[in-house]
Amino acid sequence: MRWIICCLTLMCMAAVPMSGVETNSPPATRPSAAISVPYKLTDTNHILIRVKINGKGPYNFIMDTGAPAMFLRVPAAEKLGLKTSKGGYAMLDKLEIEGGVTLNHVQCVVETPYQIEGMNAIGASGVDLDGLMGYAILARFRLQIDLSKDHMLWTPVNYVPPPLPTVRAPRPTAAAKDPTDKKEANLESMGSVMKLLGPLVKPKTFASKYRGFVGIELAGDGDKVSVLRVLGGSPADKAGIEPGDVLVSVNRKSVHTVAAAQDAMSKTFAGETAKLVLDREDATLELNISCTEGL
């Protein structure tokens, strides 16, 4: 009898033929309190979490109840120097999940799910993906997902899921006799198609731009915006802005609220110049501020 455990997942939710993973180690996390796990929703509407493996990373994983185990992309595993067993498993000394989850001695499957390969090829999700976080890890927690919040709550439940069957099935090929296998193979081949065409549309890098930093704390009274504090050594300080100055306009937009001032700065990035107009007693100051990086 063939014994394929399929992994419904991702874009295509098609099979990553695989077996489960034996997980005999007890969870290292203290039972009890909920852990706040930050996540990001990708452009493909996947829940992205970040993990560190043996202290290295972070790596981008999709939280996927449709995957039976933790899958790690082969190049990442190689870079980590993980020893992979014959069945394709590797033992991780330490697995950390952003927000404060730490698990010791957990197994993962070293394999590049073709969906991940396909999505990475065209940059569909906005970041490079390193793997899938599935049942073998997820089941140790009570998981609360609420997309109206910027974090999930994972509560350790002192439970290690029973091992899944561990027989590995060969990948279906297009030459398969079984029509279902054939269809699956076709689905998998789409990963390669995307890999082939992907470089033509993929953004070269996932560039980032940062708010231009002026270095003033602001307070609004509903009508006008005042400078509360000027941070020492900041561009504002160098330009001579003082606490108590009233911010009249930013980049030629008059501002009456702190949010409006921030909005008027939303297209001025680090290294660029912002035009500020401030009132101080009877004088009006018109300043060109060279914005830096700064938090």
Place this chain on the structure above:
Amino acid sequence: MKTVLRTKIALVLLPILLALSAATARATVPPSASFLSRPTIIPIEIIKSGHIAIRAMINGRGPYRFIFDTGAPTLLISERVGKEARILPVDFQRPFFTPLGNLGNFQVKSILLGRSNQRYLTADIWNHPTVEELSKMFGRFEGLIGFPFFAHYQVTIDYKAKTMTLVPCVYQPDDTAKKMTDKLTQPGVARVYLPSQSLGIQVSKIATDDAAGVVISAVLPGGPAEDAGLKSGDRLLTLDGRWTDSIEDCYAALTAVESDRDVPAVVLHDGKQTTVQVKVRPGI
């Protein structure tokens, strides 16, 4: 010219991508708020492959058995249920071209799990090979319940207790296909970080530094970080529970802080790890 080429290639790739992702390609009627705001607790079955099986009523028919999949950006429903629950029009003709067997997107009037009902969601009618494979091994499944359904709820999955709790939440999901189309036709758009709050620090990380955290290269006098006792040279490890292993991480973590409040920062100071609360302030 380059843009034209990109758009053309994107148009070729999109159908493939959508066939793979089975995403919703059709404009949908905004889903109504759920019937009831009381939590629904439904039993889940963990099948031998580790998947979560649930039972759902489709357009008042069923219950049918589905896989609940947080990794699925779409809803998938089998052709059989498509016909039986009248998702497919009565006079439906199989199209000549069905990418990998996908019959396309159709509107489902109602998907009911326990007492949690969502109306007017778009689903792909597709005998998905993987679902078929799972059906052979673990009993009949009629598809996948993914993002378009669960995004409307605060979902609590308890594998140990074998329950799932659904409470309606205010999140309004957007259209996966539209997001991806935008992405493919307007490539290279930078991620922009516009934190509304200030910490009063500058951070740096040299290329050869692959240890956790970033170096606080300056603590600006008179700012929140100085108030909290952070020192130049400290290593910032996390901000508000998020790892700060790169400059971008720092911006991402601060951008997620939406109002002036105490934000926990974990720092290494003289080799010792401490947590300080920094009261961030609005500014520019």
